[in-house]
Amino acid sequence: MNKILLLLTLYFIGVVAIFTFRPLGDNNALLEQSLYLFSPLIASTGAFLSLRAYGRGPRFRSLLCLTLGLISWLIADTTFNYLEFVAHNLQYPSPADYIYLLAYILLFTGLMLEVDLSDLSWKKINKKVYFIAGVFSSTLLALFSYISVFSSYSPEATLGENVVTIGYTVGDILLVIAGFFILLVVWEYRGGKASKVWINLFLGFLVTLIADLIYANFTDEFETHIGLIYSVSQYCYILGYMFITYGFFKLRNILRTFQHAPTEQKKITESK
Amino acid sequence: MTNSDNIAHLKEDIILLYMRYFGSMMADGYKEFYADKDEETILLSAEELLTEYAGETKGKEIIEQLKKKYHIN
Numbered sequence: 484m485n486k487i488l489l490l491l492t493l494y495f496i497g498v499v500a501i502f503t504f505r506p507l508g509d510n511n512a513l514l515e516q517s518l519y520l521f522s523p524l525i526a527s528t529g530a531f532l533s534l535r536a537y538g539r540g541p542r543f544r545s546l547l548c549l550t551l552g553l554i555s556w557l558i559a560d561t562t563f564n565y566l567e568f569v570a571h572n573l574q575y576p577s578p579a580d581y582i583y584l585l586a587y588i589l590l591f592t593g594l595m596l597e598v599d600l601s602d603l604s605w606k607k608i609n610k611k612v613y614f615i616a617g618v619f620s621s622t623l624l625a626l627f628s629y630i631s632v633f634s635s636y637s638p639e640a641t642l643g644e645n646v647v648t649i650g651y652t653v654g655d656i657l658l659v660i661a662g663f664f665i666l667l668v669v670w671e672y673r674g675g676k677a678s679k680v681w682i683n684l685f686l687g688f689l690v691t692l693i694a695d696l697i698y699a700n701f702t703d704e705f706e707t708h709i710g711l712i713y714s715v716s717q718y719c720y721i722l723g724y725m726f727i728t729y730g731f732f733k734l735r736n737i738l739r740t741f742q743h744a745p746t747e748q749k750k751i752t753e754s755k
Numbered sequence: 756m757t758n759s760d761n762i763a764h765l766k767e768d769i770i771l772l773y774m775r776y777f778g779s780m781m782a783d784g785y786k787e788f789y790a791d792k793d794e795e796t797i798l799l800s801a802e803e804l805l806t807e808y809a810g811e812t813k814g815k816e817i818i819e820q821l822k823k824k825y826h827i828n
Binding site for chain 1: 774775776777778779780781782784785787788804806807808809810811812813814816
């Protein structure tokens with residue numbers, strides 16, 4: 484097991500232990516959320532390190548959008564927790580909600596730019612792959628429509644509340660659409676190191692979507708901050724960030740290894 | 756187009772590919788490394804790198820496209 488994977492696994496075990504045994508009793512929520520915030524922090528750090536390792540080039544814009552998207556999620560999570568647990572003044576919609584929505588736009592833009600730069604051979608992709616990716620994405624879209632789209636709008640809610648609620652649904656749908664294309668990139672780059680990066684990013688966004696679905700349908704559990712459903716949704720969010728973190732650290736390692744390749748090849752050539 | 760022009764353009768295309776996938780740092784490193792290399796060595800090196808990064812199918816597909824463009828057997 485590599486170092487990053489080991490550290491992420493230990494972190495996740497620590498999270499599960501804190502959520503399960505609740506060492507601080509009634510004050511445990513603050514500890515839980517402090518631990519939670521560590522996950523968007525490492526995910527955005529991983530994305531930033533990949534961006535730095537890449538340097539200049541066509542992918543700079545896409546990697547920048549992805550990094551800024553993850554930083555936005557970090558800021559939104561921090562603001563949300565500050566308003567709820569420190570200021571005790573969390574309203575809906577809050578500034579955190581607008582930052583979450585901005586993150587969706589940045590992440591979708593970044594993912595689609597990356598897909599565009601992946602140079603997919605659309606005509607050569609096996610029809611079965613289109614079928615599987617299509618069925619998978621359609622199932623997710625149908626699930627979202629059934630669970631959240633039709634319940635997004637509420638005539639009693641204010642315009643701001645409705646705009647933000649619908650915005651979350653649209654954001655999740657955008658991620659499903661991006662997920663379909665990511666699956667095609669995974670297939671196109673199968674067997675290569677890049678496909679492992681993409682599969683981790685795909686799983687990260689997928690688990691985040693599942694967490695969003697739970698959040699949208701069990702609002703009472705999120706007010707009390709206890710119970711199995713609350714814990715499971717938090718695990719999903721954290722796991723999502725962990726997959727994304729692992730994907731970006733993998734990308735950074737690939738870039739660094741390949742950047743040292745000319746020196747290595749030079750040594751081999753000289754020794755011959 | 757002379758053979759040396761052909762090699763120069765092939766190198767340029769490969770460096771642009773590296774720039775896209777791996778960024779400027781790697782592209783600059785290979786620009787220097789490929790300076791005195793022949794066509795065959797450059798293509799072998801590119802195939803090895805691209806296959807490792809993008810997988811065998813995609814890596815070979817890119818190399819085949821380059822070979823077709825520059826009429827290399």
